[in-house]
Amino acid sequence: MLANESLLEASQYLQEMQRYWWPFCRIMALATTAPVLGHKSLPKRARVLLVLALTLALSTALPRPPQLDALSAAGILAAIEQIAVGALLGLTLQLVFVIFSVVGEIVSTQMGMSMARYNDPVNGVSSSSVVGQLYFLLIALLFLASDGHLLAVSVIYQSFVYWPVGSGLSYAGFATFIYAMAWVLSAATLLSLPLVFALFLVQFCFGLLNRISPAMNLFSLGFPMAILASLACIHLTLPELPENYLHLSRELLDNLGHLLREASHG
Template identity: 40%
Template sequence: MLSLTSVQISAFIGTFWWPFCRIMGAFIVMPFLSSSYIPPMVRVLLAVLISALLSPMLPPVPAVDAISIGALFLAIEQLLIGFMLALFTYILIHVMTLFGAMMSMQMGLAMAIMNDPANGSSNPILSQWFLLYGTLLFLALDGHLVAIGIIVDSFRLWPIGTGIFDLPLMGLVGRFAWLFASAFMLAIPAILAMLMVNLTFGVLSRAAPSLNVFALGFPMSMLMGLLCVFFSFSGLPSRYSDLCLEALSAMYQFIGGSHE
């Protein structure tokens, strides 16, 4: 007759439960998987499947009673580690949202707001457009597979029970500054083009005060902005692929991986 002790049951549960917590924490914020269009049951089942495949290959897991306060703290710790790892990809995707918002403000389309039922927010239409484009580029570059691979490697590079405060948390905070810098880098050609248009109409208004510059300038600014959007798509994939590589490299280095 098969008999199991409470220690063996706790060890068996812990071997599967801790990886599940970390992976599920990542799936809460990871692009595409965190969308409300993906049913929660699909995310849970995917996390269960990855955890079941991963548990035999994990390094020794600390022996913690599965129904103790220590187990609760360890589960919360794994959720936070997964959340912070996936936050790198979340910031990467929202570079495109901020990029679209910058262009919308310059061309006068910031007032064109569209509700996003997936994220529960309201953003300019261009932001939604670029967000969708960036998500498709991220999936086409297999960024989601690389991100899941980094999460799997995190169990080797940052084993369960190592702690959370030894992680380079300031590096994660610095990614928010990287978000604004990257979006501005993508938008600066369009911003400069729109600045030249506004300067031109400013000079025209001084040269011919009787001319209704507002009635002429607003449509021309919008047409020039749409032209800038059209030309932005020519070099956007290569630049965004570099941003993807940079974000995934930072995600890998966050858990102690080498730069190579």
């Protein structure tokens, strides 16, 4: 009799632990792909401890998950579902950072700073440009200053309300994320267009000077002037960076809300 009671209590404990298992899978996938939280500079142990703390804090307020055996086929599919949903939400939150990373790459290519990265025998093309790192640091500071980490927690909670455990994967939600990539490219193009046009004018003027005076060494004079003009343009556009970030973040939240509503309707 005692053995049966102990087995019953153990099964109850396992059922209660599953209440934390499904949120842990989704939050861990989101924290791995989300901005700042998923950066490689954050230690993995710190990320796991942070996810555990969020799971314990949110699990009591979340809708109760269905009774599934975690080791069964349905339980494994539910775990894969939570990982996919968390990764999708994390990548969606990453889109604003991707926009400014693309802007940094475009500007760095135009000013000639990316050649040092391509000729680096150690890092090669895997390392990001200096301008891209500058934009990433500024956007990361704006992300933390505008309580973006708290917004990510709110997104996690709302995802369990609109996309509960066991509801399946919604094609409409993933299609919304794919369509958002066009928004990323268009926003990056609009942000980098003034800088690219200004640098094009500088390089066009030096091309005219080279045609007028062929004896002029364009490489020794043009590259430093292009870098100085690029730094001046970046300096002039930096005051508008917070406003652009907030505007893009609002559009991102609208897209994210549309994604969750599409997922809730299946």
